[in-house]
Structures are given as C-alpha cells and as structure tokens.
Amino acid sequence: MRNKHGIAGLAVFAIAAVYTCYQATGMHAERESWNALAWVVLLFTAFNAVSKPWADDASNMRSFLLHTVKPQDWLLARILYYSLMLLGLGALIFAAFLLFLGMDPFTGSGALFFFLGIEATALALASLLAMIQALAARAGGGFSLIAVLGLPLIIPIILVSTRYGMDIMKGIAFGDTAHHLLFLATLTGGFTALGYILFPYLWRD
Amino acid sequence: MNHLFFQINPLEGFFFGSGKAMVVAGVAIIILIGLGLWLFRMESRLQRLNDALDQRLNDAQNQPS
Amino acid sequence: MIQRSWKIGGLALLGYVLCMIFFVPLGPGLLEFTSTGSAGHVQDQDRKVTVYALTGFGTHWTESPDQLTVVLRHGTQLASLPLIETLDATHVLVGMDLPYTVPSKSWDVLVTHPVDGTLLLENGVFLQDRFIDEQTKWANPEIAEYPAELPFHFPYQPQILETIRNLMLHVPMWFTMFLLMGISFVASIRQLSTAHDLHQDTKAEASVQIGLLFGALGLVTGSLWARYTWGAWWVDDPQLNGALVTVLVYAGYLVLRATIQNIRLRARLSSVYNLFAFVILIILLMVLPRFSESLHPGKGGNPGFNSYDLDSSLRAVFYPAVLGWMMLGTWMYHVRLKASSIERKLRQLQ
Numbered sequence: 001m002r003n004k005h006g007i008a009g010l011a012v013f014a015i016a017a018v019y020t021c022y023q024a025t026g027m028h029a030e031r032e033s034w035n036a037l038a039w040v041v042l043l044f045t046a047f048n049a050v051s052k053p054w055a056d057d058a059s060n061m062r063s064f065l066l067h068t069v070k071p072q073d074w075l076l077a078r079i080l081y082y083s084l085m086l087l088g089l090g091a092l093i094f095a096a097f098l099l100f101l102g103m104d105p106f107t108g109s110g111a112l113f114f115f116l117g118i119e120a121t122a123l124a125l126a127s128l129l130a131m132i133q134a135l136a137a138r139a140g141g142g143f144s145l146i147a148v149l150g151l152p153l154i155i156p157i158i159l160v161s162t163r164y165g166m167d168i169m170k171g172i173a174f175g176d177t178a179h180h181l182l183f184l185a186t187l188t189g190g191f192t193a194l195g196y197i198l199f200p201y202l203w204r205d
Numbered sequence: 206m207n208h209l210f211f212q213i214n215p216l217e218g219f220f221f222g223s224g225k226a227m228v229v230a231g232v233a234i235i236i237l238i239g240l241g242l243w244l245f246r247m248e249s250r251l252q253r254l255n256d257a258l259d260q261r262l263n264d265a266q267n268q269p270s
Numbered sequence: 271m272i273q274r275s276w277k278i279g280g281l282a283l284l285g286y287v288l289c290m291i292f293f294v295p296l297g298p299g300l301l302e303f304t305s306t307g308s309a310g311h312v313q314d315q316d317r318k319v320t321v322y323a324l325t326g327f328g329t330h331w332t333e334s335p336d337q338l339t340v341v342l343r344h345g346t347q348l349a350s351l352p353l354i355e356t357l358d359a360t361h362v363l364v365g366m367d368l369p370y371t372v373p374s375k376s377w378d379v380l381v382t383h384p385v386d387g388t389l390l391l392e393n394g395v396f397l398q399d400r401f402i403d404e405q406t407k408w409a410n411p412e413i414a415e416y417p418a419e420l421p422f423h424f425p426y427q428p429q430i431l432e433t434i435r436n437l438m439l440h441v442p443m444w445f446t447m448f449l450l451m452g453i454s455f456v457a458s459i460r461q462l463s464t465a466h467d468l469h470q471d472t473k474a475e476a477s478v479q480i481g482l483l484f485g486a487l488g489l490v491t492g493s494l495w496a497r498y499t500w501g502a503w504w505v506d507d508p509q510l511n512g513a514l515v516t517v518l519v520y521a522g523y524l525v526l527r528a529t530i531q532n533i534r535l536r537a538r539l540s541s542v543y544n545l546f547a548f549v550i551l552i553i554l555l556m557v558l559p560r561f562s563e564s565l566h567p568g569k570g571g572n573p574g575f576n577s578y579d580l581d582s583s584l585r586a587v588f589y590p591a592v593l594g595w596m597m598l599g600t601w602m603y604h605v606r607l608k609a610s611s612i613e614r615k616l617r618q619l620q
Contacts, residue, residue: 131546135526135539135542135543138535138539139526139529139530139535139539140529140530141526141529145525145526145529148522148525148526149522149525149526149543151518152515152518152519152521152522152550153519153522153546153547153550155511155515155554156512156515156550156553156554156558159508159511159558160558187553190549191546194545194546194549198462198542198545198546201462201538201541201542202538202539202542226292226293227292229292230288230289230291230292230293233288233292234285234288234289237281237284237285237288238281238285240598241277241278241281244277244601244602244605245274245277247605247609248604248605248608251605251608251609251612252608254612255608255611255612255615258612258615258616258619259615261619262615262618262619265619
C-alpha cells in the first residue's frame with residue numbers, strides 16, 4: 001500500500017542527515033556529540049517516516065475498511081509497519097554513523113549494546129507515533145500537528161535513550177544499565193495497549 | 206541580623222531585615238481576598254446567566270409544539 | 271450553604287498559610303567555621319593555638335555564653351574545642367587545640383547551647399595542616415543534645431535558608447495540577463464511554479485550562495527557588511525537564527482542540543489524547559525522577575520533599591497549604607466549567 005519510493009526517500013534522508021553530522025563534527029567525534037547526534041537523527045527520521053498520510057486516512061476509504069477490518073487490527077498493522085520500517089532505518093543510521101563518525105566512543109561490545117538501544121527506541125517510537133499520526137490525520141492538522149502533539153510525548157523515550165547511550169559509552173556494564181531498555185520495552189507495551197484500547201474511538205465516525 | 210547573611214543573599218536581608226515582610230504579606234492577603242470576592246461574584250453572575258439561558262432554551266423547545 | 275462554606279474555608283486556609291509564610295521566623299543555624307589565621311591563648315593554658323571564627327545565623331550566644339560548647343565530630347569520634355571569646359550573638363572565637371595526629375581531615379561541627387539547642391554544620395571544617403592516621407582513637411567527651419527552646423519557627427537548612435517558605439507555594443502548585451489533571455483524566459474516560467453528551471468533554475477542557483495555570487505557577491515558583499538555592503533560573507535536571515514537558519504536553523491538548531472544528535470529533539479525539547497525556551504525566555513526574563539522580567529534593571525516592579525533611583513546624587503549614595491551594599484550584603475549575611457550559615448552550619441556541 002505504501003510505495004517503495006517513500007522508504008527509499010527516508011533512507012536517503014537518514015544518510016544525508018548522518019553525513020551532515022559528519023561534516024559538522026568531523027571524524028572521531030566526541031562521545032557526547034556522537035550520542036546526541038545519533039538520537040536526534042533517529043528522532044527526525046522517525047518523524048519524517050510518520051509524516052506521510054495513509055490512504056485510509058481519507059474518509060471514504062476508512063468507512064470501507066471499518067466494515068472489513070477490526071480497527072484494533074488496523075492499528076496493530078500500522079504499528080508493525082512503522083516498527084519494521086524504523087528498525088530498518090535505525091540499523092541504517094547506526095551503520096552510517098559507524099562508517100562516517102567512527103567507532104571511537106565504544107569499548108568492547110559497547111557498539112552492539114548501543115545498537116540494541118537504538119532498536120528498542122525505534123520500537124517505542126513506532127508504537128507511540130502510529131497513534132499520534134492517526135490522531136493528527138483524523139484532526140486534519142497535517143505534519144505541524146504531529147510535531148506539536150508528538151514531540152513533547154516522545155521526550156520521556158528520548159530522555160531514557162540518551163541516558164542509556166551515555167552509560168554504554170562511559171563503559172558501564174550492560175547489566176547495570178539494562179533497566180533503561182526494560183523501561184523502553186514497558187513504554188512500548190504500554191503505548192501499544194493504550195492505542196489498542198483507544199484506536200476504535202478515534203476511527204469510527 | 207547577620208552581616209554575613211546579607212552578603213550571601215542581599216534580597217532576603219533587605220526583605221526581612223527592613224520589616225517589609227508585613228507590607229508584602231498585607232498585599233498578598235489583599236490579593237487573595239480580591240480573588241475570592243471576584244470568584245464569588247463571577248460565580249453568581251454565571252449562575253444567573255445560566256438560569257436565564259435555561260429559560261430561553263425551554264421556551265425555544267416549547268414554542269414549536 | 272455548604273457550597274459557599276467550603277470555598278470560604280479554602281480562602282481562610284490560604285490566609286492562614288500566607289500569614290505563617292511571612293511571620294514565622296527561621297530557626298537558628300550555623301553558617302561558617304573558618305580560621306582567622308592568627309594564634310591566640312586559651313584560658314588557663316600557655317600553649318598558643320590557631321583561632322577559628324564560628325558564625326551562626328539567628329543564634330543567641332550572648333545569653334549564658336559559658337554554657338556554649340563547640341564539638342568536632344567524625345563518625346563516632348568527638349573532640350570538644352575551648353572557647354576564647356564570645357563577640358556577639360552570632361560570632362564566637364574558638365581555639366583549635368587538636369593534637370597533630372587526627373583520624374580525619376573533614377569534620378562536622380556540633381554546637382550546643384541551652385537556647386538554640388544542638389546545631390550541626392556538616393563537613394564544616396577541613397584540616398589542612400595535620401597528620402592523618404585513621405587508627406587514632408580518642409576518649410569521647412560527654413555531650414548532651416538539647417532541643418531548641420524557641421517559639422514556633424521553621425527549621426534552618428543550609429543553602430535553602432529563608433526560601434524554605436516557598437515550600438508552601440511551590441509544592442502545592444504541582445499537587446493541585448495533579449488533582450486537576452486527574453479530574454480531566456476521569457472526565458475524558460467518561461466522555462469516551464458516553465457518546466451523545468458533551469458535558470464531560472467540557473469538564474476535561476476546563477480542568478486542563480486551570481491545571482495548566484497551576485503548572486505555569488509551579489514552574490515560576492520553582493524557577494525563583496532554583497535561582498536562590500542553585501544559582502540559576504533553570505538547571506538541566508530530570509525533574510525540571512519532566513515538569514516543563516508535562517506543561518507542553520497539555521498545551522498540545524489545547525492546540526489539538528483548537529484544530530478540530532467538528533465538536534463531536536473534537537470531544538473524542540481530545541479525550542484520546544488526554545489519556546495519553548495523563549500517562550505521560552505519571553511517567554515524567556513520578557516514574558522517571560526515581561530512575562535518575564537529581565538535584566531536586568527527594569532524589570531516588572519520593573519526588574516531593576522527603577518526609578524526614580518535613581519537621582512538625584513545616585507540616586503545620588504545609589498540609590493546610592496543600593489543602594487550601596487544592597480547594598482554590600477546584601473552585602476556579604468550577605467557575606471555568608460554568609462559563610464553558612454557558613458558552614456551549616449559547617452556541618446551541620444560535
């Protein structure tokens with residue numbers, strides 16, 4: 001239903017953003033800027049990803065779908081779609097960061113754990129933004145409304161993620177900082193459950 | 206009072222040392238009473254407006270029948 | 271009328287709180303314990319010792335000066351210091367007659383006086399010119415702890431000093447915002463379960479509007495307090511960021527409402543968003559601060575003031591303050607709700 005060009009465009013956007021960061025900081029970036037830039041690029045890519053309207057946001061398509069699919073399943077499908085897309089984009093962003101900005105901040109298997117953090121954040125963002133996108137589309141507000149509603153709501157996710165990333169870069173043992181990942185997983189579950197309950201109210205006329 | 210304390214925090218030394226706390230407390234309490242009176246008046250006016258509106262709504266419903 | 275009496279009661283509580291805030295004095299405390307650099311004689315001793323100046327805040331050392339005792343403490347080790355001279359109610363000179371070998375560099379200063387009670391300056395003195403041997407053991411002198419014999423006063427706390435009074439304004443603002451957002455949360459749930467009536471939606475909107483007002487006041491009082499205790503209007507701290515973001519989330523709620531024209535759709539969508547917003551509020555203000563270290567009081571536990579920090583004199587004002595502000599908040603919410611529902615009826619009439 002969504003075309004390939006959209007996803008390719010997002011990939012290009014993400015790589016261009018990482019390249020801009022590389023131009024700004026140069027090779028061997030400080031770990032603080034490495035950490036900050038990685039999350040900011042992921043965040044902007046995620047917002048870009050959800051900014052495109054779905055075909056079924058139009059009301060005639062929606063009323064057709066209402067008779068054929070359970071709205072809850074429809075939300076889960078959207079979350080799944082965004083999750084897969086953001087997992088892929090997260091991996092791409094991380095690879096681009098390693099390529100351009102170097103692996104200096106990481107010691108041992110730190111890079112692997114940082115990657116885990118990126119993927120966990122991608123899942124949490126997908127579960128929240130799927131709902132926000134549907135809400136904004138239904139309100140007819142477009143991208144600016146997604147930003148106004150979404151940005152404050154995702155701040156807890158980003159706060160936890162940046163702290164986790166910094167812990168990993170400082171060389172703190174994974175076991176001592178894993179509770180951040182657990183928290184992200186709880187958020188993902190919570191947002192999905194909340195969306196699952198509330199999506200029908202959003203969807204029907 | 207204490208000279209060292211003035212150095213640490215000049216505003217507070219000024220405030221409590223010069224006996225102006227009375228004035229500030231007085232102003233604060235007057236503002237509080239003003240807010241209370243304003244809220245009471247606003248509430249009763251809204252209540253009257255509400256009753257008048259209910260009357261009008263009733264009339265509007267009863268007239269066509 | 272019951273209706274009127276609880277509102278007057280709330281105002282009376284706030285009046286009491288304001289009077290207490292401005293008229294209750296602050297209790298005594300210790301500000302500084304520093305070397306004067308000069309040497310002096312202690313009474314009935316020939317040996318010269320370094321003279322230290324002890325500065326108190328609101329103390330009464332001129333009353334019965336001979337009963338003032340100054341004691342250094344490290345763990346269970348105690349050493350009392352001889353007095354040289356009492357200059358005035360808040361300044362005394364003390365002789366540092368510790369032996370050359372001491373068990374630690376940093377010491378707490380304990381001062382006991384019959385009027386002020388036992389006062390403590392944590393890590394008040396740092397000995398540069400001594401030999402450290404942690405094995406050293408001294409015979410502990412007997413000291414008695416007194417409570418202060420002063421009329422009703424707020425406890426002295428270092429750094430916070432007189433700004434402790436802000437406790438009665440800053441903390442209840444957030445409690446009131448919690449209450450109002452909770453009312454809004456319940457109203458939104460009820461709005462989603464009743465499809466035809468929009469009254470619950472009006473309730474949710476009115477309480478968010480008043481709640482945002484209290485949130486803004488909480489930010490302002492917090493910012494002022496931060497300026498006087500931490501030295502900056504804003505510091506990067508999980509608790510502060512959480513508070514700001516909560517206010518932004520609820521501002522987003524009002525933006526969302528302004529975007530949607532259809533009132534039924536608006537009621538439904540904003541209710542859905544409001545449920546998300548309340549969950550985020552709980553996470554930001556109650557869960558996240560416990561995850562991380564914070565400058566804000568109550569770090570790693572209760573995000574408000576720790577109950578151990580609140581002594582009985584603070585509690586006697588703090589609890590009425592919370593109740594009073596909550597009553598005022600609820601009252602303002604009722605007035606706002608009445609105005610909103612009249613607006614709705616007017617539109618219906620047109």
